[in-house]
Amino acid sequence: MDTTPKPFIPPAPIPRTEPPNMLKMFWIVYNNPIELWGAHSYREPYVYVPSGIGGPLLVANDPKLIRHILVEKNKSFKLAKTRQIVLRPILQDGLLTAENPVWKRSRKAMAPVFTPKHIHGFAAGMSRVTKEYLEKYDSPGVTHDIAKDMTELTFNVLAETLFSNEIEGDQKEFEHKIERLFETVGRVDPFDIVNIPEWVPRIKHFTGRGILKYFRKLVRKTIEKRVERIEKGDTPPDDFLTLLLRAEGEDGLSREEIEDNVITFIGAGHETTARALGWTLYLLAKAPQERAKVEEEAKRVTSQYDNPLDWVENMPYTRAAFEEAMRLYPPAPVISREALEDIEWEGTTITKGSQCLVLPWTLHRHQEYWDQPNAFMPSRFLPENRGKIDKYQYLPFGAGPRVCIGQSFAIQEAVIILGELLSRYRFDMAKDASEPWPVQKLTTQPDGGLQMVVTAL
Ligand code: HEM
Known part of the structure; x- marks a missing residue:
């Protein structure tokens, strides 16, 4: 008799068998777009709707088609309208x-x-910031919202590594506001998908405007302070902000572009990694047989190697668990483009103006490309199995010229954080915690957070 425990199947929307009516569709788009996709999107190489409500729409799953869109023909696409x-x-x-x-x-x-x-060079900082953060887990019996904690921790890592902790204003408030900003302004409004002109106000514009102003002000101040330091002749830290300012000038970046990038990197550079870490800890808590392997590896490797940089190469199981978490709950669930010209694909013309979606959400759960697509099985990402996964069937970081610039940063950070966390503590769901439901905001988030108890090992 096979006594191997069955893999854990985590919560996810059941693919739709019928399209929703228009009102329901608006509701889903506003509240949780990953609940929209029908069974076809998880089964077919592509789904093309030549006359959708917002214009022609393509959902691309076939890895060859995805490569065509994001790499070979990338110049025939621009970023999607929505x-x-x-x-x-x-x-x-x-x-x-x-x-x-x-x-x-x-x-x-x-x-x-x-x-x-x-x-x-950021490895030591990543490890130091994590160690400092972990002190909060030393009081036993407390329930922590691990989704929130991971957002705080990754924000601290970003502030330390890219900005040398010189972001203006109160750190906690800043972080809370950035979350609110993406929750309000950074949300798809039903008006956005039915081609209602941009000048028609959306609900989110009323809620988000104040926060946006607050940010611009703080970012401006952060930049001005650094410029003053450089002009005074101080040696500024060799970080992201200094590098951006060095690129300022006629052939480089304008001051406004520098501001835009400070906001972009704070926005894109911590919440994505935080979500993936939260889901990893949740999935491991629900699959104790997998968690035991990661804990063993983390304890062994962190005590064997003093330099946290060495952990990245020497913790394959931990990295595999993180990658599997990003397969099941891709932090960026949508990659979208708009066709600038007609594109021929296997006898179908994808017409100019089509919105082309590569959905890591459906692609990573596609029935034709994955064995047991809905099950948590980190071993598929171990080095010996990795070759079986097509480069374009697993795209947490996108592909082509616009592939995530922070990919290696994120992987290194995740392995170091997991090494620190799981060599010292065990994460379990709290007794009365409800199962997290994945909700697509800008990232894939656990609705209601992740209520967990943390016990020292
Ligand atoms: C697990 C963590 C992360 C995930 C899953 C992720 C995912 C992605 C994806 C899918 C894209 C491509 C979007 C597209 O093609 O339309 C992207 C782009 C980008 N990411 Fe990440 N990201 C992560 C971490 C980071 C970090 C740590 C940073 C910065 C420190 C970062 C900064 C960016 C930037 C600036 C872009 C735009 C690149 C360009 O268009 O040239 N990301 N990310």
Whole structure:
């Protein structure tokens, strides 16, 4: 008799068998777009609706088609309309939302911060910040919202590594406000998908305007302080902010673009990693047989290697658990583009103007590409199995020229944080905690947080 425990199947919406009516669809789009997708989107190589309500719509799953869109023909696409309507008011010409020459110039200017050598230099800081944060887990019997904790911790890591802890204002307030900002302004409004002009106000514009102003003010102050320091002849920290300011000038970045990028990197650089860490801890708590392997590895490797940088290469199981968590709950559940010309694909014309969606949410749970797609099985990401996964069937960080610039930063940070956490503590769901329901805001979040108890090992 096979006594191997069955893999854990975590909560997720059941694919729809019928399309919702229009009113319901608006409701779903506003509240939780991942509940929209029908069974076809989890089964077919692609779904093309030539006359959707907001214009033609493509959901691309076939890894070859995805490569075509994001890599080979990337010049035939621009960033999708809805994404820009949602994000541009916040991020303006930051790297995530910039296009054409501004994007090219900015990506080149920022590349030096994200070289392997530079990122490796952040390992000690990542570990120190985590150690300091962990003190809060030393009182036993307390229930913690781990989703919130991971957001705080990754914010602290970002503030330390990219901004040398010189972000203006009260850190807690700043962090709370950025979360509110993305929750309000950074949300798809039903008006956004049915082509109602941008000048027609959305609910979110009333709630988000004040927060946006608050941010711009703090970011401006943060930059001014650093500029003053540089002008005074002080040696400024060799961090992201100094690098951005060095790129200022006629051929480089304008002061506004620098501001946009400070906001972009704070926005894109911590919440995504935080979500993936939260889901990893939840999934491991629900799969004790997997958790035991990660805890053993974390204890062994963190005591064997003093330098946290060495953990990244030597903790394959921990990394696999993190990657599997990003498969089941991709922090960025949508990657979207708009076709600038007609594209032929297997006898179908994807017409100019089509909104083309690569949905890590459906792709990572696709029935044709994954064995037991809904089960938590970290071993699929172990080095010996990795070759079986097509590069374009697993896309937590996107692909092509606009692939996530912070990918290596995020993986290194995640392994170091998990090494620190799981070598010392065990994370369990609190007794009365409800199961988390995945909700797509900008990231895939656990609705109601993750109520967990933390016990010293
Ligand atoms: C687990 C963590 C992360 C995930 C899952 C993630 C995911 C993604 C994805 C899917 C994209 C591509 C979007 C597209 O093609 O439309 C992207 C782009 C980007 N990410 Fe990340 N990201 C993570 C962490 C980070 C970190 C740590 C930073 C910065 C420190 C960062 C900064 C950015 C920026 C600036 C872009 C825009 C790149 C461009 O368009 O050139 N991300 N990210």
